[in-house]
Amino acid sequence: MCAWLRAVCRCLHIPDRATGVGSCLGDIPHLIVRGYIMSTIETLISEVARATGLGQNAQKFIGVVAGYIFNQPGGLAGFKDKFQAAGSGDLFNSWMSGQSNKQSIDANQMRSALGNQGVEEIAQKSGVGAKMVPGLLATVVPMIINAVTAGGVMPTSLPAGFASLADGTKRRTPSFRLWRWLLPLIALLALAWCGWQSRNVAKAPPASAPAVNVAAAAVDPTLSFQNSGGRVTVNGRLPTVAQKANLVGALAGVFGTQNVAADIEVNAATRAAPWLERLKVLIPDMKADGLKFAFNGDTLKLDTSALAPDKRAQISQAFQAGLGNVQIEGLFDQGTQALSALTPGASGADLTAALNKTTVNFDTGLATLTRSSDAILEMAATAIKNSGEGFKVEINGHTDSQGNATTNQQLSEQRAQAVRSALIKRGVPEARLVARGFGSSQPVGDNRTEEGRAANRRINYAAM
Structure with missing residues (x-):
């Protein structure tokens, strides 16, 4: 057995027991899985906070939604039945862990599946306005389903760790968070090292070429919108093809495919656009002829000057309430x-x-x-x-x-x-x-x- 691996095991406090390093080797898969499980909920909270703009409220919203899902008759399976009945069963199946082609759902489809009563229940418990809930659920529900169906298995009860999120108590970041990732990584490296030594194969390292790649400088996301007689034009820059497709699809769902002209560059060096998901919720408010706006990073310039005063005020109020994480110029109200x-x-x-x-x-x-x-x-x-x-x-x-x-x-x-x-x-x-x-x-x-x-x-x- 590899003496170095034994030393690593002792350093990591992995019991050697009477079986020596073999016991350490047997514990390594468990440690890797444990590290994954411990980080899943924290990762989900972080992703939801970024994708929805909920910030610190992402934790509570996830807890409320997860509780709603598993409180349905039949639990998660019963929740799935709601989507089947609404004609969105294929969408639900695509969110399961392990599926490679995850499909998006819009706010109207989500409301259709859950019903007004379900939306209102989640709104009351989470403290989020009922008008915003369907759009947020369109982002959050697929992420929760993916998180709780590890290995493609549908759990019969709410997984441990989710139940405590809805009470609003801030989760304490466990100490040595980096340790949870270093532990399985070091263990894997130890296995690889011992395997290499056991073969006693000496290979000369390949000559490495000088490093010439320089990471592309990060750029801000941008997006401009103009409605001219019901025909919309959007231009800008987003980080991923999926985000571009989801936005264009959401616009097409409201205005019609033939009325949407999009010229959006996809650039992987683009910073995240935390306003994007919330913007999609506001698309029904964008039907006003003459409406214009432009995002540059996390700043929005809103132009409602071509609209009637009451419409200007209505749209300004919707954008101010829906895009809380954005600095907005051009708001108009009384x-x-x-x-x-x-x-x-x-x-x-x-x-x-x-x-x-x-x-x-x-x-x-x-x-x-x-x-x-x-x-x-x-x-x-x-x-x-x-x-x-x-x-x-x-x-x-x-x-x-x-x-x-x-x-x-x-x-x-x-x-x-x-x-x-x-x-x-x-x-x-x-x-x-x-x-x-x-x-x-x-x-x-x-x-x-x-x-x-x-x-x-x-x-x-x-x-x-």
Whole structure:
């Protein structure tokens, strides 16, 4: 037996037992599998966070969806039956682990399979708006199915590790994470080394050519869109053929194949486009004739100038809410109009009336302002600085009634404070701003509906 391998086993704390290195060799496949299993859920969370833009909320969303899947009558098999009944059984089968040709599903197909009741259930438990859930599920469900069907086997119960995700408790990153990957790698290298020594074959290493390859410089993803009379033109640059095909297919599903002209370069050196999946959810909102927009990296320039004011506001609101991880220029709503119309030295009443027409968004369940709210905050800060100085501005945070009342109170206070901090960062004097939270105690909408809950989750302003 290989003495060096025995030393490696001891270093890795793999028991030698009475059988010597043979026991170590027998443990190596187990260690490799263990390393894979331990990393599957963390990898899934990371991939979902990147693909959907959910960020820290990806963990909870995965947990809620996984719980929904396995709570169906018959578990995963029963969940599959929903897709069979909706005519999407072939799509489901393609998501199973080991399948090489995975097919995409769009938001409408996902809603058809789960039904409005299923979508609403997931929305309520995850805290994500019901309008956005089908599009997110179109990305997340195939990834979960692939993750839980290792070896092509459909488990009968929720795999260990998924059940704890939905409670929102942040998973602690295990110590020595690198160790989990180095352990099986070192073990495999040890096996290879011993095999080479046992054959006692001495081969001269081939002459290596000078390294001349230089990694291609990373470039930002880009995408431009224009709707002219129902015919759309898209141009840009994306990292993969699959992403290009999915986007063009989603556009064709709404506008018709004959009405989509696409010139999208595929470049493997392109950075990830975290907004892409969420953009596909917004495609039904892109039917407005004259709509234009352009992505460059994680910045979006939105052009709604050719549209009627009410349509401009509707699309701006949809893009701001749906693309929280993107900095958006060109948003249009009553708030931006009102702020632009303020004169220097505006009164407290005029200023707060304008501010109360604006909307800022937060990551779901958190007090983190989305990047899509940056432009609104810039305008708000400018308006406050230019207003009369004989009053303070009170920033009030409100939530819906979902969840624990104490938690909602804390969240409303944290969100109001986050807006205050953002305005101070943009030059508003601290002494002019006060932040307060009211939890769910002052609703303006019906907490029994998604629309009412959305209205209740708000920031408003008052002059003091």
